[in-house]
Amino acid sequence: MSVSERSAAATGTGESAMLARSFRGAVRRNAPGYVFLAPWLIGFLCLTLGPALVSLYLSFTDFDLLQAPNFVGMQNYVRMATADPKFIAAMRVTFLYVILSVPLKLAFALAVAMMLNRGLTGLPIYRAVFYLPSLLGASVAIAVLWRQLFAADGMINSVLAVFGIEGPSWISNPRYSLYTLVVLSVWQFGSPMIIFLAGLRQIPTDMYEAASLDGASSSRQFWKITLPLLSPVIFFNFVIQTIEAFKAFTPAFIVSGGTGGPINSTLFYTLYLYQEAFGNFRMGYASALAWVLVIIIAIFTAFSFLSTRYWVHYDE
């Protein structure tokens, strides 16, 4: 072995030793992070990412839980678009619900937050009272209550009877049933209200003082100061509440007894998905429904973010 060869071999082992050292160093540097991350990482891979990819695959199959899935191409999506009146009904109901409930809920939340922000005494009490429905609202008990409130002989009609009005059976009339659920959603304006209150506190009062000195009316102050400065919060609430509205399930399930009736008038998208998956065991089709929901939410979120440059003002 020549000298040069020997030295080359030496550097070789030196290099591999260095590599081994730096590898051990990398392990030592990164190990604690991954140890702490491990539960989440395992959950993310096995319970979120993995299942999401599997459901994407299942959406192109005829999976029925009992037999192995057969690949059917775009058939599920085609059926949805062309041959499934219940899907169309569910889309109609869900979009109507979102379009009606979200703006109303946010309008109430903002109006009440602005009233509470005037430094009134008793703010914590009012805030608590308005927040309580948000906290309780998701439970079956409240859905049960709503069913009775709007029943033919429920509280609402008793109140109307005092004024000599004979109310319809709100829940069992397909013309009105969805609106009772919109009211239920608007009733829960408390949590966006609290976020609005926190946002309103951030607006410096001297801006309003300066505006009043210049003779700006309060409606002008609202449009020119409050709304622009609050726009990031409005945007946030709007996105979160819209996504939540798309995902609503329990009230429609309880009020309609799981059917989405009368005549599909409360057939929320998620309720239809549930019926297809766990009532009819069309798991492939239900997976396709789930992915369509993801796409709808993704498109909505993307458009909302794109729109921010026209109406949301961030601090520079």
Added chain:
Amino acid sequence: MSDEARVLPGQGSDHPYLRSALSHCLLMAASFVMLYPILWMLAGSLRPAEDLFGGGASLIPSQVTVNAYPQGWFGLQVNFGHFFLNSLLISSLATLGNVFAASLAAYAFARLKFFGRNFWFALMLGTLMLPYHVTLIPQYVLFLNLGWINTWLPLIVPKYFAVDAFFIFLMVQFFRGIPRELDEAAQMDGCSPWRIYYKIILPLSLPVLATAAIFSFIWTWEDFFGPLIYVSDMNLYTVQLGLRSFVDSSGTSSWNELFAMSVLSLIPIFLIFLFFQRLLIEGIATTGMKR
């Protein structure tokens, strides 16, 4: 002029006292309307069954009786005490898992340096927006293959893997606010990351841990979809499922009993609300929770 200069946001009136009185009237009326349905349910649960539809909209029962409570309690084959115990167990175990797993991940994201941290963090944030329906069916198949259907495991075990990224996000925000000098000093003294986590970070984070625990408990308690899918044996029912069976079995014939059980099912949430209101409201205000 000087009067106007003291005007507070939205207060353009010349009569601040009148305006404030008007606001109070309006807010009190609104509070009444907001609480009316809940009070009506409470009143309904105290009405005798014969009073079925006679009560109308009034809050004051013609005759007060608590009979609906024991009747409702034993109204199904399995009594509600069983459902309450089940819900309490599931919610407590789920809460424990959520807080434990989320705080571990949040500590890694907020404090430890490791390869790929930003990548995983971005993915974690991405899952916040993902509707759970998209993982629903494969998860169901997974739990079916594990033999977990008709047990509580699908409702509890995922929480020990921090599947609800919301809580991680909440805690990361809080951990980032803890002065770094504290853990750097501890590191100098040779403290391991594990020791820093449970000797420094956790004790300083009690408010956020409590907030996460409270929301986790309430959300699990109110969860209807999970138990609906995974639990079919009535002995394993949660309160929410028990209420739903009650609706199905009784229709509108014993609505005072239904109301009584509904009122009871809300009491735990109401108590949490009473005692931890400040934490709930701060949690929402600082992170913007959905409900």
